Amino acid sequence: MPYELLHYKKHAKKHIHLGICGSVAAYKSLELMRAFLKSNIHVSATLTSSAEKFIQPLCFEALGANKVYRQMFQGEFPFDHLEPSQIADAMVIAPASATTIARLAHGLGDEMLACQALAFDGPILLAPAMNPKMWGNAATNANIETLLNRGFFLTEPESGAVACKDEGQGRLARLEKIYYDSLALLTEQDLYGKKILITLGPTAEKWDAVRVWTNNSTGSMGTALAVTAWLRGADVYVVAGPNSQYIPQDSRIQCHSVTSADEMYEKCHELWDAMDYGIFTAAVADFKPRAGLAHEEDASSFHTVKFKKENHADGFDIHFTPNHDILKSIGQIKKPGQKLMGFSAESGSHTDELAKAVKQKLVNKNCDIVVGNFISEAMGKKTNKVYVADKNGIEEAWGTMSKADLAWDLLSYLESV
Numbered sequence: 001m002p003y004e005l006l007h008y009k010k011h012a013k014k015h016i017h018l019g020i021c022g023s024v025a026a027y028k029s030l031e032l033m034r035a036f037l038k039s040n041i042h043v044s045a046t047l048t049s050s051a052e053k054f055i056q057p058l059c060f061e062a063l064g065a066n067k068v069y070r071q072m073f074q075g076e077f078p079f080d081h082l083e084p085s086q087i088a089d090a091m092v093i094a095p096a097s098a099t100t101i102a103r104l105a106h107g108l109g110d111e112m113l114a115c116q117a118l119a120f121d122g123p124i125l126l127a128p129a130m131n132p133k134m135w136g137n138a139a140t141n142a143n144i145e146t147l148l149n150r151g152f153f154l155t156e157p158e159s160g161a162v163a164c165k166d167e168g169q170g171r172l173a174r175l176e177k178i179y180y181d182s183l184a185l186l187t188e189q190d191l192y193g194k195k196i197l198i199t200l201g202p203t204a205e206k207w208d209a210v211r212v213w214t215n216n217s218t219g220s221m222g223t224a225l226a227v228t229a230w231l232r233g234a235d236v237y238v239v240a241g242p243n244s245q246y247i248p249q250d251s252r253i254q255c256h257s258v259t260s261a262d263e264m265y266e267k268c269h270e271l272w273d274a275m276d277y278g279i280f281t282a283a284v285a286d287f288k289p290r291a292g293l294a295h296e297e298d299a300s301s302f303h304t305v306k307f308k309k310e311n312h313a314d315g316f317d318i319h320f321t322p323n324h325d326i327l328k329s330i331g332q333i334k335k336p337g338q339k340l341m342g343f344s345a346e347s348g349s350h351t352d353e354l355a356k357a358v359k360q361k362l363v364n365k366n367c368d369i370v371v372g373n374f375i376s377e378a379m380g381k382k383t384n385k386v387y388v389a390d391k392n393g394i395e396e397a398w399g400t401m402s403k404a405d406l407a408w409d410l411l412s413y414l415e416s417v
Contacts, residue, residue: 001175003246004220004382006227006404012040014186017084017120018065019093019113019142021100022050024163025129025172029094030059035179037064044084045069046113048100072112077187081115090185091120092156095129095172104152105143123185127155127178132168141339155181158370180227180248187243191411196234197275198226199268199282199326201241203261207289207318209315219243221343224407225279226253232411239267241282261285261323272330277414279341280327283379287320331366340365341414344372345379350396351387356415358389367391367415371390371410390417 014035020029029045036043045060046069057068069080074238084091093100093113100114109115117124126147134140135157150155159169172178200222204212222238223245230236230253238247238255241264247255256271258264261284272278307316327342334340344361346354358372372387377400385400390413398406 001031001035001179003176004292005038005176005179006224006407007039008183008228008404008408010405010408011183011186013042013212014090015042015044015088016061016182016186017088017091017116018043018045019091019096019100019117020045020047020051020055020060021093021095021097021113022048022053023097023129023172024054025095026051026298028172028175030055030063030184032092032094032175032178033060034063035175036182039183042066044088046084046116048097048098048111048113050097050390069112069116072110072115081109081112082119084116085120085122088120088122090122090182091117091124092127092178092182092185093117093124094127094178096126097128098130098134098137098143101126101140101143101147106148106234116310123151123153125153125155125178125181125185126172127173127181128157129172130157130170131162132159132163132166132170135170137293142163145349153181155247176246177248180231184231187231187233190232191229191415194276195235195236195237195274196229196277196279197239197268197271198222198229198266198279199239199241199284200226200245201243202283203241203262203264203285203323205285205288205323211307213285213287213289214242215241215283215285215293216379219245219282220380220382221384222281222404223247224403225226225281226412228404228407229411237271239264239271239282241284251367261288261326265324265326267403268326268330272333275338277341278330278334279410279414280330281343282326283345284326285323286342288323289318290321325365327361327365327367334366337394339368339414339417341369341371341410342367344370346372347375349374349376354387354390355395358387359395362389362391369410369414388413392417 045065060068103114109118155173156173160171202215202217203221204214236253354372358370362370369390377385389395
C-alpha cells in the first residue's frame with residue numbers, strides 16, 4: 001500500500017473473517033490481510049472454489065491466517081460453516097463477486113463462504129470487484145440494494161480500466177479504504193452525530209511566481225485525528241494545507257484543500273458555526289511575505305514574476321506581515337457547547353518550557369485543551385510525546401505513543417472535558 005496505515009491498540013485481539021471470491025483482484029486480499037495482522041487483529045479466511053483458481057489457500061496460511069476454510073465437506077470438522085459466527089467480530093468479503101453477492105441476496109448456502117455468511121450475525125462488509133457491465137446490471141443493483149437493506153455494509157468499487165480492458169466502475173476499491181471501512185465495523189460509534197472541524201498540514205505563502213514560504217509539517221497528526229474521529233462515527237470536516245496523507249473518501253468526511261493561511265482562515269470561519277468540536281493541528285505560517293521587496297520591486301509583479309538571480313546579484317530582502325491567528329479568532333467566537341483543541345509545537349527541549357507555552361496558549365486562544373510537543377519528537381514521525389493541559393486546570397505529560405493511539409486518547413479527552 002502506498003500510504004502508511006493507522007493501527008490501533010483498541011483493535012488488538014479482534015477477529016475478522018476474510019472471504020475471497022473469484023476475481024483477478026483476489027491477490028490483493030493478501031495485502032489487506034497483512035494490514036489486519038499488523039493491527040494485531042486475528043484473521044481467518046475462506047476462499048470460494050473460483051478464488052482458488054486465482055490464488056491458493058496456502059498463501060493465506062503462510063502469511064498468518066488461522067484458519068483457512070475451503071469447500072463444503074472438505075474440512076476437518078463438520079461445522080466449519082458455523083465457526084466464523086462463533087469466533088469473528090466482523091466478516092469482510094474482498095473481492096466480492098457478482099455470484100457471491102447473488103447467493104447472499106437470495107439466501108443460498110450451497111458453498112462454504114455463502115453458508116458462513118448466512119450463519120453470521122455480526123457486521124458484514126462487501127468490497128465488490130467485477131466487470132463494469134456486471135456491476136451496472138439491474139440484477140446486481142437489486143441484489144446490492146437487498147443486502148444494504150438487510151444491514152450489510154458496502155465499499156463501492158472504483159472506476160477505471162479492469163482486467164478485460166473495459167472501462168467503468170467495477171475495480172476493487174483501494175485497499176486503504178477497505179481497511180478503514182473494516183476497522184469501522186470493529187469500532188464503537190461513540191462520536192456519532194458530532195461534527196468535528198480539523199485543520200492539518202502546513203500552509204504555503206507565495207513570495208514570487210514559483211517560491212513559497214512554508215514548513216515541513218506532514219499533516220500526519222491531523223490525519224490520525226480525522227480518521228479516528230470518522231471511525232468513531234463523527235462527521236469530519238478537514239481543512240488541509242499541502243500534504244500527501246491519505247484520508248478515506250466517505251460521505252462523513254469532507255476534505256477542503258487550501259494553500260495559504262488566509263484560505264485556511266476563511267474556510268475555518270465558513271464551517272465553524274455548525275461544528276461541535278474544533279481541533280487545530282495545522283502548522284500555520286505566522287507570517288507571510290508582503291507585496292514590496294527591500295529592493296523596491298514593482299509591487300504589482302509580486303506573486304506573478306519569478307525573481308531571477310541575475311537581476312539580484314547582491315541579493316534581496318523579503319518583507320513579512322503577520323497572518324491571521326486562526327485558532328485565536330475561532331476561540332473568540334466559540335459558543336457554549338463548542339469545544340476547542342489547539343496544538344503547540346515548540347523547538348525547545350525542557351518540559352517546563354513546553355508546559356509554560358501550553359498553558360499560555362490555553363488562555364490566550366480560549367481553548368478547552370492544548371496539546372504541546374517538541375518539534376524534534378513529532379514532526380515527520382509516526383509517534384508523538386505530548387504535554388496536555390485543559391481548562392479545568394489539569395496538566396499531564398503523556399509518554400511516547402503512536403499518533404493513531406494518541407488521536408484516540410485525545411478525542412476521548414475532548415469528549416470528557
